[in-house]
Amino acid sequence: MSLLHTQGLTKQFGGLVAVDEVSFAVDSGETRAVIGPNGAGKSTLINCITGALDPTAGSVEFDGDDITDRSPHETVQSGISKSFQTASIFPTMTVRENVQIAALASEHGSFRFDFLNRLSGFDGVHETTDRMLESVELLGDADVEAGSLPYGDKRRLEIAIALASEPKLLLMDEPTAGMSPDETAATVDLVEQLQDELDLTILIVEHDMEIIFQIADRILVLNRGGVIADGTPTAVQDSEAVQEAYLGGVEL
Template sequence: MGILEVKGVGKRFGGLQALGDVNLSVQENTCHAIIGPNGAGKSTLLNCLIGKLIPDTGSVMFDGQSVLGRKPFEINQMGISRVFQTPEIFGDLSVLENMMIPIFAARDGAFELNAFSSVSSQKDVIERAEKVLEEMNMADKRHMNAASMSRGDKRRLEIGMCLSQEPRLLLLDEPTAGMARADTNNTIDLLKEIKEERDITIAIIEHDMHVVFSLADRITVLAQGTPLVEDTPEKIKGHPKVREAYLGESA
């Protein structure tokens, strides 16, 4: 039984069957990649996992509990953090403040009216934020405005923000999309490090095969809203069905 169990999930947008009968099982402490050509339903599937969309059929269970019908912040509080295609950070806030917010959320829950205590007195949160920033090699940028950083650094910060909450499942939505080669390689190294050093399950949606084959333990290939095959990276590489889905029948 995996930590994330997707059973028979289907989603229809008007006349378009975006997802039909998706079954997926992500095992604990592995990196599971979901790949597929454009329009395969990768993003729809991800949105069903984190509460942005509610599937028409099927069930999504995280650690034995259903996530369907829960709001995004409730799903996060269950232990799922998400990294977006374009880094979603708090642009007007400093890097340190960016890092403190998820730590506050993990410590105090979804809402806390602590309007009369000062931020600088929250020593435990600041310490933890500084520690995570050091792990991310960003300690020297702590007072920078988050919006003024490079794309690669923003991505690094976002991943750090997710990790600071010590999630059990980290969802990555095309984490290297639109990045320069050097930034992509840095991100791959960072994710590899995370995978090796922490007890964390990673589910990743990605276009870039280089990223997928350097990280994934298992790969699910999605085509036209249904999983085509699920296997180890070695076997996926040479799978005729996968080539067909990506390159068309003539290949």
């Protein structure tokens, strides 16, 4: 039942242990959150899963395969996609092209020699692109230059790009960072809607506790690289270790 599973995942930078023997699982269809104070190792953990960093020790298993040593593009092709904290888009290309490239990668794999084939002939790609654009309500802006979008739209484009890879697992790295309450609510709605529509499993790194408790099925709490709590929102809320770690921090 677990789609993603890490075992003793460790990442060390010289003397600093950023991720310390983290073992946890994400079940198919659930929304899993990873929280923790600044510097807890959340981003590093995500980077180890996506392949952006090579773990010092431990393993990552996804959908039955060991993906520990896979490069980022291989991981995406395996079915994990990440949406970036700051919208990582292609500014001078059109909104459509931004999503198209992810859809293309999903359809034809990490590399092909098809430099003489017409892009316009890839029907599946175009259909997926339009579908994604519609889900994030950017279809009307499809031919606009991506860099000229307002910031909120850029974030939605970011999510569309991540989704166009047609992942089984979507990693979201602080999707509401820096957003106003309205934008945050809209994003949460979008995420919930997408989850229903696309039958997605989500692993979300977040600081905003309200969101977490609203949408998360289970929460993993990290502090100083190690796991200090792992369970349902209620269980985590009651955990002393968590309360200690967040002393003076965000309200629970």
